[in-house]
Amino acid sequence: MLAVHFGAGNIGRGFIGSLLYQANYHTIFVDVNDEVIQKLNEKQQYNVRLAAETSKTLTVKNVSGINSISNPNKVIQAIVEADIVTTAVGPNILPVISELVAEGLRERLKSSKKPLNIIACENMIGGSSLLKEKVMEHVTKEEFITFDTMFGFPNAAVDRIVPNQSHHDLLEVSVEPYYEWVVEETAIKGEKPSIEGITYVSDLTPYIERKLFTVNTGHTVPAYVGRYLGYTTINDAMNDKTVQEIIRGALTESGEALIQAYQFDREKHQAYVDKIIERFMNPYISDEVTRVGRGPIRKLGPQDRLIRPATMYMDVTGKAPRYLAKTIAAVLEYHNETDEEAVKLQQMITNKGYEKTVQLVSELDVDHRLIPVVMKQLEEMKALTG
Numbered sequence: 001m002l003a004v005h006f007g008a009g010n011i012g013r014g015f016i017g018s019l020l021y022q023a024n025y026h027t028i029f030v031d032v033n034d035e036v037i038q039k040l041n042e043k044q045q046y047n048v049r050l051a052a053e054t055s056k057t058l059t060v061k062n063v064s065g066i067n068s069i070s071n072p073n074k075v076i077q078a079i080v081e082a083d084i085v086t087t088a089v090g091p092n093i094l095p096v097i098s099e100l101v102a103e104g105l106r107e108r109l110k111s112s113k114k115p116l117n118i119i120a121c122e123n124m125i126g127g128s129s130l131l132k133e134k135v136m137e138h139v140t141k142e143e144f145i146t147f148d149t150m151f152g153f154p155n156a157a158v159d160r161i162v163p164n165q166s167h168h169d170l171l172e173v174s175v176e177p178y179y180e181w182v183v184e185e186t187a188i189k190g191e192k193p194s195i196e197g198i199t200y201v202s203d204l205t206p207y208i209e210r211k212l213f214t215v216n217t218g219h220t221v222p223a224y225v226g227r228y229l230g231y232t233t234i235n236d237a238m239n240d241k242t243v244q245e246i247i248r249g250a251l252t253e254s255g256e257a258l259i260q261a262y263q264f265d266r267e268k269h270q271a272y273v274d275k276i277i278e279r280f281m282n283p284y285i286s287d288e289v290t291r292v293g294r295g296p297i298r299k300l301g302p303q304d305r306l307i308r309p310a311t312m313y314m315d316v317t318g319k320a321p322r323y324l325a326k327t328i329a330a331v332l333e334y335h336n337e338t339d340e341e342a343v344k345l346q347q348m349i350t351n352k353g354y355e356k357t358v359q360l361v362s363e364l365d366v367d368h369r370l371i372p373v374v375m376k377q378l379e380e381m382k383a384l385t386g
């Protein structure tokens with residue numbers, strides 16, 4: 001069995017790659033990082049270490065790599081032979097890989113009648129649907145129906161904290177023990193991939209929203225409020241009383257929105273929140289606030305982890321989401337010269353001001369009630385820290 005996985009980064013190697021190996025796949029990683037690709041081909045294996053009190057190590061074998069810049073034809077051939085295609089490249093890169101995926105699928109149709117599923121494992125709503133939309137932009141009208149019939153793009157939710165790595169061995173990855181991979185069964189074409197660790201569901205929406213608006217919403221608090229307060233790691237930020245108050249408050253607000261939208265059981269949802277806070281405090285993982293805070297413009301997007309739960313909360317309760325607004329205010333104060341989106345956000349703020357910037361990036365109506373709530377929290381935050 002052959003898996004082609006785009007993105008040999010943290011979650012690619014540390015999560016998807018390890019489950020594929022355990023399900024007896026040979027995984028070809030496709031990446032633009034030549035150093036990682038060369039090492040994968042040289043070693044053909046790597047270690048995944050569980051960051052816990054009793055650390056266990058899994059050696060992931062049967063792996064190789066292709067550099068998609070220097071060897072696009074090899075990627076196309078790999079897609080021809082694949083039994084599954086997965087991605088973990090980041091939401092902004094899905095459009096970038098779409099043409100190559102389309103070429104691979106087109107080539108496959110010349111010699112195979114076997115359906116194929118392409119699963120985007122990204123932190124976003126509708127990741128595989130977006131990839132499908134972008135792939136279809138490279139397909140002719142005549143090809144469209146065949147592509148649509150033969151190739152499934154089931155959406156997915158993936159959860160495992162995999163920080164940036166700094167091991168002597170370039171391929172080694174430390175990961176938290178917890179994981180969850182939920183896939184939309186109804187969009188599968190042909191046989192359902194048998195991979196232990198995947199939970200198939202008929203409607204992914206409650207799962208992806210629960211994950212994104214709890215794990216990722218929660219994560220923004222130690223990242224942005226933590227950075228504002230001068231912390232560099234998530235663990236250190238999580239030990240701060242202000243961060244603890246804001247994370248509990250923000251997750252109560254997003255929780256209320258989710259509970260009312262999907263009729264989640266309150267007690268079970270609270271247990272889910274408590275478990276997540278515990279995961280953020282895992283002393284065996286060191287995660288940087290700049291990794292978790294990367295891409296602040298994406299994170300202020302209309303469907304993403306802050307704006308969407310904040311507007312859902314306002315819609316269901318009629319109240320102002322104080323803690324989510326505080327966190328959005330902290331995003332507006334996020335400075336990081338090495339993060340392109342952070343630089344762009346600050347340039348927008350300099351040119352257009354806070355209010356216009358938040359309105360533009362969140363795509364909220366100019367008179368949306370959330371905007372003054374965020375501005376009020378921003379003022380309070382600045383007054384507190386002088």
Ligand SMILES: NC(=O)c1ccc[n+]([C@@H]2O[C@H](COP(=O)([O-])OP(=O)(O)OC[C@H]3O[C@@H](n4cnc5c(N)ncnc54)[C@H](O)[C@@H]3O)[C@@H](O)[C@H]2O)c1
Pocket residue numbers: 006007008009010011012030031032033068088089090091093096097121122123158159160161162163
């Ligand atoms: N790290 C986590 O804790 C975690 C958990 C769940 C989901 N995710 C999601 O997984 C995705 C990847 O995150 P990550 O943390 O692994 O990031 P990462 O930066 O470690 O990995 C991304 C990889 O994609 C590669 N890449 C970039 N452009 C490419 C291209 N054109 N073709 C092929 N590969 C390309 C990069 O070189 C890199 O190796 C994101 O959507 C993220 O939100 C991450």
Ligand SMILES: O=P(O)(O)OC[C@@H](O)[C@@H](O)[C@H](O)[C@H](O)CO
Pocket residue numbers: 123158159160161162215216219220291292293294295
């Ligand atoms: O990957 P991002 O940039 O969307 O979000 C940063 C973190 O919140 C994220 O990577 C989490 O660690 C992960 O989603 C946990 O499952």
